[in-house]
Amino acid sequence: MISDRMLAALNKQIGLEGYASFLYLSMASWCDKEGFEGSAQFMHRQSDEEREHMLKIFHYIYEVDGHALTPSIAQAPHDFGTIREMFEEVYKHEQKVTKSIHDLVAISLEEKDHTTYQFLQWYIDEQREEEALMRSILDRIKLIGDGPQSLYYIDKEIEKINKAELAAEAAGEEV
Ligand code: OFO
Numbered sequence: 001m002i003s004d005r006m007l008a009a010l011n012k013q014i015g016l017e018g019y020a021s022f023l024y025l026s027m028a029s030w031c032d033k034e035g036f037e038g039s040a041q042f043m044h045r046q047s048d049e050e051r052e053h054m055l056k057i058f059h060y061i062y063e064v065d066g067h068a069l070t071p072s073i074a075q076a077p078h079d080f081g082t083i084r085e086m087f088e089e090v091y092k093h094e095q096k097v098t099k100s101i102h103d104l105v106a107i108s109l110e111e112k113d114h115t116t117y118q119f120l121q122w123y124i125d126e127q128r129e130e131e132a133l134m135r136s137i138l139d140r141i142k143l144i145g146d147g148p149q150s151l152y153y154i155d156k157e158i159e160k161i162n163k164a165e166l167a168a169e170a171a172g173e174e175v
Contacts, residue, residue, distance in 0.1 A: 001065055002066045002113065007061065009107050010104065011068065013101070014058065017097070018071045018073050020050040020053075021051040024047035027043040027086055028043035030078065038155040038156055039086075042158050053123070056122075084141050087138050094130045095131065098127040105120050141154055
């Protein structure tokens with residue numbers, strides 16, 4: 001049994017993960033349009049991951065006898081300026097998700113809901129990894145430089161990172 005307050009907060013998180021999935025899908029589409037193939041693959045995989053994060057909460061709510069609600073999703077932007085600006089936006093969004101997960105953990109403690117507290121630990125680890133990944137991409141972009149001559153190399157780097165993430169997933173590691 002889950003408290004109404006905890007349930008409402010988890011349902012709100014469903015909306016945030018769902019928005020992330022559409023935001024990253026929109027970024028994938030923009031990357032495709034701009035010819036950034038490696039980055040498009042990266043953003044498609046991220047979008048799929050966010051949908052999984054959303055569904056994980058759906059299944060959890062069912063397990064604790066609650067009702068998971070499909071969210072209304074705000075329209076994501078369609079243009080992202082430059083590849084660097086796009087990844088800055090991803091990083092900012094991940095920081096927002098991290099804060100929201102931490103708020104959920106605080107609620108679970110206030111509600112003495114140890115089951116949800118335990119469930120949320122996976123998301124804490126995931127957010128730490130995601131933030132580190134986005135920061136490392138931004139660092140690489142800074143090193144390479146994001147002038148017109150560098151875009152191809154940035155995209156190749158992101159393609160390489162995406163392949164490494166896929167390989168880690170296939171090996172059953174958390175990425
Ligand atoms: Fe699910 O928001 Fe990050 O990974």
